[in-house]
Amino acid sequence: MVKIIGFLRDRSGLLKWLFFLWLVCTVVFDVMALRHEPHFFGDTIIGFWSGFGLLGCLAMGFICKGIYHLWLMQDEDYYDK
Amino acid sequence: MTSNALLMHPATWFILAALLMPVLNRIHPMLQKLTLVMVPALSIFLIYHLPESFGTVTWMGFDLVFGRVDKLTFVFLNVFTLMALIGGFYCMHVTESGQHTAAFLYVAGALGVTLCGDYLTLFVFWELMAFASTFLIWYRRKKKSIDAGFRYLLVHTTGGLILLGGILLRYRNVGVEGLAFEQIAQDGATLADYLIMVGFMLNAAVPPIHAWLPDAYPEATVTGAVFMCAFTTKTAVYVLARAFPGFEALAILGAVMALYGVGYAVIENDARRILAYHIVSQVGYMVCGIGIGTAMALNGTCAHAYAHILYKALLFMGVGAVLEMTGKSKLNELGGLWKTMPFALVFTVIGGIAISGFPLTSGFISKSMIIAGAGEAHRPVLLVMLTLASVGTFLSVGIKLPYFIWFGKDSGVKGREAYWNMNLAMCIAAFFCLFLGFGPGTAWLYSMLPFDVNYHPYTSYHLSETLQILSFTGLGFYLMVKKLTPEDHMSLDLDWFYRKGAKGFMWLAKHPVHAFNEWMDTLYRTVGTPLTLALARLFTWFDKEGIDFTIDGSARQVVEGGNKLRQIQTGQIQQYIGSAVAAVFVILAAVLLLV
Secondary structure: OHHHHHHHHHOHHHHHHHHHHHHHHHHHHHHHOOOOOOOOHHHHOOOHHHHHHHHHHHHHHHHHHHHHHHHHEEOOOHHHO | OOHHHHHHOHHHHHHHHHHHHHHHHHHOHHHHHHHHHHHHHHHHHHHOOOOOEEEEEEEOOEEEEEEEOOHHHHHHHHHHHHHHHHHHHHOOOOOOHHHHHHHHHHHHHHHHHHHOOEHHHHHHHHHHHHHHHHHHHHOOOOHHHHHHHHHHHHHHHHHHHHHHHHHHHHHHHHOHHHHEOOOOOOOOOOHHHHHHHHHHHHHOOOOOOOOHHHHHHHHOOHHHHHHHHHHHHHHHHHHHHHHOOOOHHHHHHHHHHHHHHHHHHHHOOEHHHHHHHHHHHHHHHHHHHHHHOOHHHHHHHHHHHHHHHHHHHHHHHHHHHHHHHHOOOEHHHOOOHHHOOHHHHHHHHHHHHHHHOOOOOHHHHHHHHHHHHHHHOOOHHHHHHHHHHHHHHHHHHHHHHHHHHHOOOOOOOOOOOOOHHHHHHHHHHHHHHHHOOOHHHHHHHHHHOOOOOOOOOOOHHHHHHHHHHHHHHHHHHHHOOOOOOOOOOEEOOOHHHHHHHHHHHHHHHHHHHHHHHHHHHHHHHHHHHHHHHHHHHHHHHHHHHHHHHHHHHHHHHHHHHHHHHHHHOOOOHHHHHHHHHHHHHHHHHHHHHHO
């Protein structure tokens, strides 16, 4: 198993491009997907959930880290002081 | 309760095994290991043969119902007993009997709560859970664990008292019938019902009363945390689903806690604390489903509880294996373990993709049911909040956690594969994470749900939606991986109020209260003592000169009177008769003269 993981790690550049190709495929698949009755406006837009995933992830990362650095971050022995 | 009912109750066997554990270990350690898996295996057999109602005992006019089985009960019983078996395998290498005793009593408490049909029985098993699980924290024996255990116990004692207050109020309002553990309608809910709900919500770790969970679970023993992550919060989900479906407050708080948990998971550094915050988040989905209250949402809640227990336990087992083998759980101290702990990596990744809801895993067919339930109930805000939480889930547990433990920078930490029993337990959990995700596994899980299932997870749109969300979350991680590098700091949470509050209370006791006490002491010594002595002297004088004088004087008079009386007594009967006749004569003369 270590050999398989090592083999894949050695080809990280190829994996990266395969990943980008996969991203394109998911959007293309969304064009073909059979849509159910929309629960809200996002269900009607092609590729909406791609943007939601990317922006949601970036927003969550920046907002949470921002609040952490501005307010929540303390030393490990904060309560022992 | 008849002996038959006692023997068919799975909690009986867990309690018996818990009490016998030290003896079994003393006879032969192998007996203890066998018990750890045989009792859960027996309980899995037992739950398939339980009648709808058993073990009703009348005690002081109250009907205590130890066994009530319906579909809602069964799905939770099923996963609890399966989890006990997996946990039994995982902790087999631990020789210390006390840890197993605590774990089995804890499982017995959870099974007792799930099976009971009245609030009094519920409360007893509820407290057994809190009491036993505290030892799973204390057995780690570090100062931080001891402290966290005390906080955990105090918080749960408070929650238990709130629950008890609600139960007693309900008894006063409704009478004995009110103690039956049944569904409560939102329209007629009283203060008593809301107190009970708060008691349940505390165990479900609903913000703002959630901080005990990420405080305590990371400090528990490696094996104890695996048990704890499965039972406390999910028992709370069961009781909320039983009593409070359709309560709007739960729908809103559930969606909030789903986001709150992942928000903290994104910034946390300790692997087990990340997972603990993820329990808050995942239980948020279930609480929200209960709050929505439709058949689809409640089915989703039960399915998600089932799936969640298994993949969360798998994740705790994976990072627990790393902690057991390397002694470390902070992400900033780990990295590059893929060469030495590949099995733990694979199992953790399976748990990670299951919790993220990847197609062909259990999370895909359970979590989506709650989100679809929100959609069908025309709750788009809840739908978006829950979907956003799934983005954060994949970001923090699906990618961040395995990346920084097994890849990332090479920390130089030397690990080795976990013990065979730990790997076996992870293998069983991983199997179920995948088995439940498609075909017969999904059908099996759906057949256990409380309502008929009219939901098909594998539609092309649902697949497309999920793949887009997860894939582009992966892209987001790739773009900001440096930003997400864990830092060796802690983050404040709402436990600040009682941890700092306790310090404030201690300061108050040590300084103003102590100073006042000292001042009072000095005042007493300088003024109080001399005053007391003077008063004592005054009373002594009064006692001697006043009371003693009077009493002694009276005594002397009595003695003297007695002596005089004795002198006039001659002993001659004639004199006594003569005196009597004279006296009668005098009285008669007086009467005649006066009348």
